[in-house]
Amino acid sequence: MDLAFSAQETAFREEVRSFIAENYPPHLRGLQEEGEEMGRDDILSWHRILAQKGWAAPAWPKDQGGTGWTATERYIFSEESARAETIPPLPFGINMVGPVIYTFGTPEQKAQYLPGILSGDVWWCQGYSEPGAGSDLASLRTKAERITEDGKDYYIVNGQKTWTTLAQHADWIFCLVRTDSSVKPQEGISFLLIDMKSPGITVKPIITLGGEHEVNEVWLDNVKVPVENRIHDENKGWTCAKFLLAHERTGIAGVARSKRGIEKLKTMAMAEEDGNGQPLLMNPFFKRKVAELETDLTALEFTELRTLAGEASGKGPGPESSLLKIKGTEIQQRITELVLEAAGHYGAPYFRAFGHGDNQHPIGPDHSHRAAPTYFNMRKTSIYGGSNEIQRNIIAKMVLGL
Amino acid sequence: MDFNYSETQTMLRDTLRRYLADTYDFDKRQAMLRMEGGRDPGVWKALATDLGILGAALPESAGGFGGGPIDSMVLMEEFGRALSVEPYIPTVVIGGNALLATGGDHADLLLPAIISGEVVIGFAAAEAQGRYNLADLKTTAKADGSGWTLNGHKAVVIAAPYATHYLVTARTGGSQREASGVSLFLVEANAKGIVRRDYPTVDGFMASELFFENANVGPHALLGAEGQALPLVETLVDHATVAVCAEATGAMRKLHELTLDYARQRKQFGKAIGDFQVIQHRLVDMFMEVEQATSMTLMATLRLDDPLRAKWVSQAKAKVSKGARLLGQWAVQTHGGIGITTELPAGHYFKRLSIIEGQYGDVDYHLGRVEAAIDAEMRQR
Numbered sequence: 001m002d003l004a005f006s007a008q009e010t011a012f013r014e015e016v017r018s019f020i021a022e023n024y025p026p027h028l029r030g031l032q033e034e035g036e037e038m039g040r041d042d043i044l045s046w047h048r049i050l051a052q053k054g055w056a057a058p059a060w061p062k063d064q065g066g067t068g069w070t071a072t073e074r075y076i077f078s079e080e081s082a083r084a085e086t087i088p089p090l091p092f093g094i095n096m097v098g099p100v101i102y103t104f105g106t107p108e109q110k111a112q113y114l115p116g117i118l119s120g121d122v123w124w125c126q127g128y129s130e131p132g133a134g135s136d137l138a139s140l141r142t143k144a145e146r147i148t149e150d151g152k153d154y155y156i157v158n159g160q161k162t163w164t165t166l167a168q169h170a171d172w173i174f175c176l177v178r179t180d181s182s183v184k185p186q187e188g189i190s191f192l193l194i195d196m197k198s199p200g201i202t203v204k205p206i207i208t209l210g211g212e213h214e215v216n217e218v219w220l221d222n223v224k225v226p227v228e229n230r231i232h233d234e235n236k237g238w239t240c241a242k243f244l245l246a247h248e249r250t251g252i253a254g255v256a257r258s259k260r261g262i263e264k265l266k267t268m269a270m271a272e273e274d275g276n277g278q279p280l281l282m283n284p285f286f287k288r289k290v291a292e293l294e295t296d297l298t299a300l301e302f303t304e305l306r307t308l309a310g311e312a313s314g315k316g317p318g319p320e321s322s323l324l325k326i327k328g329t330e331i332q333q334r335i336t337e338l339v340l341e342a343a344g345h346y347g348a349p350y351f352r353a354f355g356h357g358d359n360q361h362p363i364g365p366d367h368s369h370r371a372a373p374t375y376f377n378m379r380k381t382s383i384y385g386g387s388n389e390i391q392r393n394i395i396a397k398m399v400l401g402l
Numbered sequence: 403m404d405f406n407y408s409e410t411q412t413m414l415r416d417t418l419r420r421y422l423a424d425t426y427d428f429d430k431r432q433a434m435l436r437m438e439g440g441r442d443p444g445v446w447k448a449l450a451t452d453l454g455i456l457g458a459a460l461p462e463s464a465g466g467f468g469g470g471p472i473d474s475m476v477l478m479e480e481f482g483r484a485l486s487v488e489p490y491i492p493t494v495v496i497g498g499n500a501l502l503a504t505g506g507d508h509a510d511l512l513l514p515a516i517i518s519g520e521v522v523i524g525f526a527a528a529e530a531q532g533r534y535n536l537a538d539l540k541t542t543a544k545a546d547g548s549g550w551t552l553n554g555h556k557a558v559v560i561a562a563p564y565a566t567h568y569l570v571t572a573r574t575g576g577s578q579r580e581a582s583g584v585s586l587f588l589v590e591a592n593a594k595g596i597v598r599r600d601y602p603t604v605d606g607f608m609a610s611e612l613f614f615e616n617a618n619v620g621p622h623a624l625l626g627a628e629g630q631a632l633p634l635v636e637t638l639v640d641h642a643t644v645a646v647c648a649e650a651t652g653a654m655r656k657l658h659e660l661t662l663d664y665a666r667q668r669k670q671f672g673k674a675i676g677d678f679q680v681i682q683h684r685l686v687d688m689f690m691e692v693e694q695a696t697s698m699t700l701m702a703t704l705r706l707d708d709p710l711r712a713k714w715v716s717q718a719k720a721k722v723s724k725g726a727r728l729l730g731q732w733a734v735q736t737h738g739g740i741g742i743t744t745e746l747p748a749g750h751y752f753k754r755l756s757i758i759e760g761q762y763g764d765v766d767y768h769l770g771r772v773e774a775a776i777d778a779e780m781r782q783r
Contacts, residue, residue: 001411001472002404003704008404072403270780283778291772295717302697309405323690389683396682400689401663 005072012073016080023049023312024086038087040123040169047089047120056118057094059251064102064110065118069307082256087155088168092124097174099247100191100240104232113193127161127175127194127218128241135390136174138185138238140218144177144192146227153227155179155192157200157220163384167203167216170196175220176237183235191237192400193229210373211352245386246321250383252385253328255301261335268367269342293334300327319398322391329381329388335338336375343368404438405700407476410467414458415476421453422484429558429709429733430486431606439564440608446488450519456490457517459514460498464513471641475648475703482652485747485754487606489522492569495645496638497523499686500569500586503634508588521552524565524591525642526556526612527635534763536571536635538579541614543572543587544576550587552595556567562610563600565591575629586631587710589619592693606752641706643762647699650758654692654729657751659734664748668738675736684732691725698722713775716768723765 005013025045050056058074060066069077081088098117102110116122133140142159157177167173173194180188194201200223205213232240267282269290280286307320340347346364352373362369382388396402407415425445434442447501450456459473460466467473481490496518501509515521532538541554550742552572562568568589576583589596598610624635663686665676675681702718705711730752734741737748744750759765 001406001408001700001704005403075403266776266780270783279780281776287773287776288769291776292720293719294776295769295772298692298701298714298717299698299721302701303693305403306405306693306697306700309403320693323693327690327694388464391684392683393679395686395689396679400682400685402662402665402676402682402685 005076009072009076009350013076013080016077017054017084019055019202020080020084020086023053024084025049028087029085043087043090043166043169044120047094050089050113051119056089056120057098059095059247060098060102064098065114071311075308076307079256079259082260085260089120090123092126092165092170092174093120093122095247095251096126096244097124097193099232100174100244103243104191104236104240108228109231123166123169123171123244125164125167125170125196125218127164127173129163130160131162135387137241138189139188140176140178142175142177143181144179144190144225146179155225155227156191157192157194157223157225159220160206161218161220162215163208164203164216164218165214166204167218168213172196173201173218174231175316176241179234179237186234186238189237189241190234191231191240192225193231194220194223194225198223198225209376211350212373212377214377252321253300253304253324254332255297255304255328258297258300258328258331258335261332262290262297264367265335265338265342266290268339270366272342272344272365286338286341289338293331293338296327296334297331300324300331303327319394322386322394325385326382326388326391332381333375334377336371336378339367340371340375344381345369347372407472410458410469410580411473411734414455414469414473417453417750418449418455418480419483421448422480422486426486428485428750431487435487435602435606440602440606441487441564443564445486446522447519449488450517456494458624459494460513460517460656461502464502464509465517466513471644471703471706474641474645478645478648479652479655479699482649482654482754483656485606485653485656485750487608489524489565491642491649492525492561492565492647493521493523495568495642496525497521497569499638499641500588500625500634503637504586507622508625512588512594521567522561522565522566524559524562524610524612525638526559526562526568526570527639528557528559529555530557532579535579536639537581537632539571539573539584539585540578541570541572542687543574543585543624545574546618548618550623552587552589552617552619552725554614555673556612556614558603558609559612560603560607560609562591562598562612563608566611567588567591569625570612571631571635572614576716581632583627583629583634584635586625586635587619587623588625589617589623593617593619594639603757605757606750636712639762640711643715644699644702644706646758646761647695647702647718650722650726650755651692651695651699652727653751653755653758654695655686657729657733657755658685658688658692660746660748660751661688661736664737664746681736684736686731688729691728695722695725710775712771716763716771716775719763720765720768720772723759723768730755 047056055067057066058069058077062068101113130140144155147154147156173196175192175194176189177192178188179190200221202219204217206215207213260298266281270279272280274280274283304324307378346368349363457466459469462468493516499512527536529540543550543552568591570587570589572585573583573584578654595615597613597615600610603609665681666674668675698718698721702715705714708714733748734752740746741748
């Protein structure tokens with residue numbers, strides 16, 4: 001056992017660090033930090049640069065366009081990316097549908113979809129949740145009926161998806177749809193790829209607590225989808241869904257980004273005063289909360305490293321990743337709680353109310369502007385990707401055998 | 403980075419696990435605790451001679467296998483699983499490292515005797531008023547013509563009733579809580595002027611209050627430089643802290659297994675209580691604490707030579723102590739009434755874990771050390 005990085009790994013870190021320094025677009029620096037709503041090209045820009053370097057999909061197998069990095073190298077890459085606060089590639093293509101396609105897709109499907117996912121040219125969104133199917137995902141009702149037209153087979157899809165993140169920018173959506181209502185819910189689901197430009201698709205924004213337009217409703221009204229857009233066999237969609245959820249959970253711990261978040265929290269809490277003339281961070285009550293947070297993050301970090309080491313020795317992402325999801329999201333949420341606490345009075349002003357182009361800013365210190373909206377927004381983390389209660393069910397069943 | 407056990411470490415774990423499974427099951431352990439002196443001295447002898455594992459973490463120059471803290475971690479997890487009451491931490495982790503650090507005749511003589519099981523060491527550092535502050539000492543040592551004379555009272559010295567030697571911290575200068583003026587002594591247990599009051603602890607160990615009443619311990623008892631021992635003592639206690647974290651981890655994992663078994667067997671309302679989601683989620687939360695305790699123990703063990711050692715060790719102990727409390731309390735709760743009796747192992751694990759929480763510093767103490775690291779970091783900015 002050894003925690004030290006080899007000379008090769010240290011050199012790799014240098015390579016990543018200088019690549020980011022030399023290639024990260026200057027106009028994107030700090031954009032995410034300020035919480036500006038970014039346009040499509042801004043969001044994709046870093047993904048596209050990484051893709052040219054061959055670094056867009058660290059976790060994919062090398063023969064599918066991945067990097068072939070070791071677990072340690074992936075860890076180093078995520079640390080360096082967090083350190084530079086880069087805008088990470090969107091998860092929907094790289095972490096979600098990509099692995100489903102290279103695992104269950106036909107050679108034609110791989111050739112058609114994987115290049116656009118890797119290059120960042122095609123924007124994907126996820127059509128899983130429905131108004132009546134959240135944690136009980138298998139109860140979904142969006143229906144796909146098969147028809148033949150001019151000798152070709154299609155599905156006609158009707159239903160409503162919801163919480164569809166950034167669907168307003170998406171080119172394609174991957175959907176779980178019901179193709180058989182006569183069997184057990186899990187056995188009648190198929191996995192379809194649908195072009196968002198298809199007639200019959202309507203995207204309606206949902207505004208969340210911080211005022212963001214991040215999620216949407218996606219309505220599907222007699223949408224015609226070629227049968228060859230189905231991944232895996234008909235009624236085998238649940239296999240893809242479960243596989244995808246396990247993949248989604250790896251990396252969901254967000255250790256490197258949380259480390260950075262705590263650093264910024266500490267900087268902020270040194271700049272704020274506690275009402276007794278000392279920095280807030282030196283207030284015993286506040287400092288204790290930060291110490292506990294740091295402690296829990298170390299525990300998460302080393303649990304993730306142990307999981308990665310296990311994966312490196314051949315175990316795929318297993319149900320243990322549910323632990324990383326639960327603890328990772330709890331920590332992400334606690335960071336935003338403490339940032340809002342640290343903001344004090346200036347947690348309250350609502351900056352979106354100022355309207356675009358307003359330059360009467362600032363009210364209160366810059367570090368407090370996004371405190372409340374970010375705190376509100378991060379409540380999603382323990383709900384999405386399988387709520388933390390569902391993750392506990394998964395561990396109970398798959399790990400503990402209950 | 404590499405998280406794999408070496409072949410030797412795997413062998414070590416398997417050897418000790420097999421031995422403890424055969425000789426140290428719950429009933430046998432209970433019988434040992436009822437023996438004269440509160441333990442079976444044959445176990446320590448067997449660990450030394452039959453298994454030959456007491457030197458696993460000690461260097462080859464002293465007759466050991468050349469291992470280190472990771473080997474101790476491997477052993478302590480097994481001791482924890484079996485709820486063992488053997489004096490590995492005070493004798494090998496603290497005593498062994500103290501001798502290695504200070505060298506000389508004591509080390510030459512005693513390290514082989516530790517490995518052979520003949521020497522057992524009690525660590526007499528704590529004092530009632532000092533809580534976990536290793537510098538808060540009222541015990542004094544004065545040099546006189548014939549050596550050192552010790553006076554003072556040391557609290558809850560584990561293994562003291564049967565130890566051959568004590569490692570004692572005492573003031574040779576400075577004021578009560580000052581960093582300088584702390585010295586470390588190695589004294590023979592039967593030295594004149596050492597008065598013992600022996601007792602069992604609630605978790606099955608034997609311990610003593612030690613009273614030094616003009617105890618003259620000879621001129622060679624001083625280990626290391628006079629008045630400069632605090633950094634060494636802190637190092638020793640940090641090593642002991644990660645070792646007790648490993649013990650806790652082993653005990654927590656075993657207790658989780660026991661609770662899981664119980665939840666599968668125990669039926670109420672016509673089904674196993676493990677079928678109820680509220681019990682399932684509790685068992686998952688316990689599982690997550692076990693995994694995180696394992697991670698933290700590993701982290702701190704691997705960072706014992708890191709410049710930020712105190713921070714890492716304290717993060718580990720704070721996390722493990724909290725987890726130990728959660729595991730113990732929820733295991734008892736899940737067992738229901740039988741959990742608060744002495745009949746099933748679960749209650750005994752709860753007792754041990756409850757005491758481990760405070761050993762070498764409780765949650766508050768260790769979070770204080772984590773905060774000190776934050777202070778230092780902010781000063782450097």
